[in-house]
Amino acid sequence: MNEKIFSFWHLYNPKLPFNLLMTGISYCDKNYRIERNGENILSFEYIIDGSGVLEINGTKCFPQKNDVYILTKNSRHCYYSSEDDPWVKIWVVFNGEFAEDMFRSYIPPETYHITNCNILSYMKEIIYLASQKNISYIQLADEVSVIVHRIILQIKNHIENKPLSIPEQIKLYLDLNIENIVDISDISRLLGYSKNYIIKLFKDHYGITPYNYFRQHKIELAKQYLLNSSLNISEISEKLHFADQHYFANCFKSIVGVSPSRFRKNNSSHYL
Structure with a gap:
């Protein structure tokens, strides 16, 4: 053994x-x-x-x-x-x-x-x-929690064991790559459909474009990092592959209504 x-x-x-x-x-x-x-x-x-x-x-x-x-x-x-x-x-x-x-x-x-x-x-x-x-223990726990989330998504899809529609395949790809840089052309090549057709199918099914869905869910994950990790705003921006911290802050405020720093301060009781 x-x-x-x-x-x-x-x-x-x-x-x-x-x-x-x-x-x-x-x-x-x-x-x-x-x-x-x-x-x-x-x-x-x-x-x-x-x-x-x-x-x-x-x-x-x-x-x-x-x-x-x-x-x-x-x-x-x-x-x-x-x-x-x-x-x-x-x-x-x-x-x-x-x-x-x-x-x-x-x-x-x-x-x-x-x-x-x-x-x-x-x-x-x-x-x-x-x-x-x-890496610190807190950083390690943060990184592993994201991988565990991916494992759970894969298990969920496997258990359901049903063919995914094209919009569902697009959504799964976006969900599994939420921390990465994704271009609609990547999905287009993967599924073998034009970019315009991909966007239309996704919007017809979910009522939102793939880009806006992906951005909103990046911000949702950013909120979890702000509440439940010690990563600073620059590190979260880099981790989620925003172009820079300024762009991340603007995206965050446009969706959440407050800046990342204000959001963390307003909800500081959630963490430690």
Whole structure:
């Protein structure tokens, strides 16, 4: 049994909306077994290879290669690896009100096992961030919370298991790239439709252009960073890929009605 573990339990802060507690990779053997009874944790575990058993809240599942299993807050659970084909798995453990809100919003109750749902790239990104020595714990928690949100969106879409309409595909692309720079030509090339047709389909379906939707949701995420992180306004502007801090402040005020600094000051009781 070999494991590579990054533990942050000693940095846990109950005032933060999201805490990263542990993350790692486990190369299990036939003796691998974990049992918990009602702990305040949430977890995603992605099976890179092998098979095993999860027993949680009276439900028995059999996660195998390319599956995800979820450990929910205060659950009674036990999981163990197959003797003949032990797990290799990558996992993350976290908690906090923000994490709980995401679960309530996107993942149906009593969802514990999602088959054939590849989240490996996201999990590797979390491991990479956890290994970095030059970022603070609060910054790490902020970064991982965004990745967890992306994982939850992917799981939600996978669970629904229905073909997405073109407007829904556009929306999903925008949601998954909310921190990046996105040009409508990128979506046009991805879906194989003209830019004008993309804009028309999206506006007909959602009542707003892709550009305005993307900008509004960037500002919504900026509000979360202002309320729930220690990032300064310049860092938030850079993180969300606005052209510069001045443009970010203007966009923010045009949508929210006040400047980012005034918004943070007016709502300072939300953070620490």
